[in-house]
Amino acid sequence: MNSLAVPTAAVSLQGVTKEFGKGESSTLVLRGVNLDVYYGEITLIVGQSGSGKTTLLSVAAGLLNATSGTVMVLGQDLAALSPKEQVLFRRKNLGFAFQQFNLLPALTACENAAVPLLAAGVNRHEAIHRASLLLDRLGMTHRYNALPSKLSGGEQQRVAFARALIHEPHLVIADEPTSSLDSQTGQLVMELLTSISFSPNRAVIIVTHDDRIFRFGNRIATMSDGIIDHITSHTITPSS
C-alpha cells in the first residue's frame, strides 16, 4: 500500500489546450491544463458544467487530439501515435464507462462485458467465461443473459464497469458514471467500482458532479473555465 507514498504518474498533461473550430468561431475549451494522475489512485475531476471536464477526459483517453501541450499516457506520448496506433493503444490499455452506459442493446450482459476481449481477438467462449467471472464479483451472477433493456440503471452501469475492467486496463476513465442513477444506487455502484478497480498498476479517472461520491477519490481536481483550478488529495481505503 505504499503506492501513495511514491506515486508514479500514469497520465501526465502539460500545458494542454484544446480549441474547437477554426478562426473567429473557434472556442478555446482547455486553456493550458497541467495534471498528473497516479497509479493506484482514483482521481476525481469536478467543476461546473461547461468547464471542460469531458473534453479533458476525451483528450486524456486519446479520443480527441490536444491542440497543443503534451499528453503522456502510461509513458506514451499520444501525439506520436498514428490514428490506428491510438485505437490499438486504447484497446489494450484503457477501459471506459459512460454516463449513458452505452451498452450494445442486442448483446446480453455477459456478451457486453466481453466486447473488449472480443475486439482483441480472444475467442468467444473464453471471453464470455471471463466476463461471467467478473460479473460475479459485481454481484450480477443472476443476470448473465439479460439484455440491457431488461436491466436497471445500476445493473447496466455494473455491466459497463465489467466491460471497462475485463481486459485489465492500466487506465480506467469514467464520465459521470453515477449521474443517471439514484443516489443510493450511485453509492453502491461507486463502492463496487472503487473496490474492484483498485490495483497498484492502474489509475482511475472519474468525472463527476456528484459531491456524495467525492469521498471515493484519492485526489480531487477542480476545473474551472478550462484550467485545473486546484487539487486536493486525501487518503482513503480503496476497498470499503
Next chain:
Amino acid sequence: MNFVAFKMLVGDRPKYLGLIFAIGFASFLISQQCSIFCSLMLRTTSQIRDIVDASIWVMDPATLYFDEARPLPDNKLYRVRQVPGVAWAVPLFKGTATMRTDKGNFRAITLFGLDDTSLVGAPPHMLLGRLEDLSLPDAVIIDRDGYKLLYPGEPYKIGREIEMNERRGIIVGICKISRAFNANLVGFTRYSNALDFVGQQRNNMSFVLAQPDPGLSPEVVAQRIKAKTGLMALDWNAFGWKTIWYYMKHTGIPINFGTTIIVGIIVGMVVAGQTFYIFTIENLKQFGALKAIGVTNGTLLRMILLQASIVAFIGYSIGVSMCSFFIMRTTHLPATRGFTIPWQVFVFTAIIIFSIVLLASLASLRKVLVLEPAIVFRG
C-alpha cells in the same frame, strides 16, 4: 467481432425483417420478371429450336425474323443444294390457314409444309398417331393445344376430318411442340399438301433447311451459301438471335419488362438502402462506443459488410426461391408452358442485389468511419 455484428443486426428485429423483406421482394421482382422476359423471348425461337435435323436456315435476304419469311422461288432450293459443303437441303413451307372442324368450329392455324420425302422439320414428340402417316393423302398432324381448342373437352382421337381452303384434310396425329410466341394453333403436313391448304402463290418456299457435310461447321457452310446464292443463310442459333432481336426492337416487351425490373431495382435500392442506412445511423452511438473501446475502422468495415452480406444473402435466397416456386407452379399451364429461369437470371439478380446492398452499406459506412469516438461522452 463477427458475432457482435451478427447480433447487432438480428437484435433489431423489425429493421432486420424489413431489410430482408425489401431485398427479398426486389430479388423476386427482378428474377421473376427477367425469367418471364427470357422465356417469352425464347418462345419466339421455339419453332427454330424444335427443328433439330437441320442446322442451317436459308431465306430471302429481306426476311427479318422467323414469323415473317418472304417466300423464295422453288429454284433456289437447287442453287443451295449445289453449294459445296451442303450435305442436303430441303424446302420448308410456313403459312397461315383457317381450319374448320366437322362441328363448324374454326381457328387460324400456322401450317408447316414439310419436305415430302424426308419430313425434315417434323414435330419432336408424337402423342397419338405416327409421323409416317403424314404421307397418307390429305394427312395433317396438329399440336395438342390446338386440338383442345378445336375440340374442347374431347379426348384425343385421330381420323377426324377437317377443312382448310375448301379442301378436306384428315388428322392423323397429335403432337407435342414447344410453345410458340403467338397463340396460334400449329399443324404439320406435306409440302405439296400445304400449298393446297393455304393456296398457291407465285413463290411458296418460306425457308430452305440445310445440313453441312460432316466435319464442316454450320457457320462456315452458311457463309458459303450466302456467297454463292445471294440468299441469307444462318445457323439455327444466329437465326434465333436475329428473331429475338427483332422482337426486342419492334415490340414493347423489353420496355415493359425493363420498367418492372428497374422498379424492382429502385424499390430494392430505396427501401433496403434506406433501411440499412437508418439502421447504421441509429447505431452510430454503438459504433462510437466500439470505436472508443478500441475497435479499429478495419474491423468496423468488416462488421458492416458482414451485416450487409447476411441480409443480401437471405433476402436474395428468399426472392429467388419464390421465383423458382412461381415458375415451377406455372410452367405446366398452357399460357406459361415451358417457362424457365435461365441460370444467367440467378447471376444477374445476385449481382444487382449485392450491388444495391453494398452501395447502401458504403453510404452508411462512411458515416461510421469518420465518426468521432468522443461522441460517446456526449448525452
